[in-house]
Amino acid sequence: SQQGEEDPQALSIQEGENATMNCSYKTSINNLQWYRQNSGRGLVHLILIRSNEREKHSGRLRVTLDTSKKSSSLLITASRAADTASYFCATVRTSRGGADGLTFGKGTHLIIQP
């Protein structure tokens, strides 16, 4: 089953505007990660936020985490055409007392209109 669920499923904005994507998850987490995927390509890790952090920045990216609501948001400021991609949140699966793979949401497809 999908742990994370992003919304919106699709988002189209003008270049220069800010883009906000949200993610909800179901179980307790150690960290939450955001990945980017250009069409048909592999995923690229963008940013990780730990469960004891509330906000984190990396360049034009800002991630927030609210563990009480089991939700996270990814903000891309001053968007560029090259930001057009799908964005996924992911949480760590756990088994045998340790972490194994990641559980991904269905993603938000972001289109930046030039």
Add this chain to the structure above:
Amino acid sequence: DADVTQTPRNRITKTGKRIMLECSQTKGHDRMYWYRQDPGLGLRLIYYSFDVKDINKGEISDGYSVSRQAQAKFSLSLESAIPNQTALYFCATSDLLAGNNEQFFGPGTRLTVL
């Protein structure tokens, strides 16, 4: 990520055929994973491996098998391919010592089963 490679990049096969997808990495990571992605969905974990000859089932392992004969290589096999295994397949690695399960993805293999 150029450090994680997958072969072939594209494959068309027929129902009932045996198919092997290969993954190689030069990152020196101990952990490797296979995911599949279906249109409009996030990635789902098929199998993962923490070390040579260590094999663990993921969320959707039925119909698949894997082999980890060397640290740098992790192969995925479809013993008898069926059309609903048509998908994009990704290999990924992570470093145990990083402690956060950040994953590094290959470029993907697009598999079509007719």
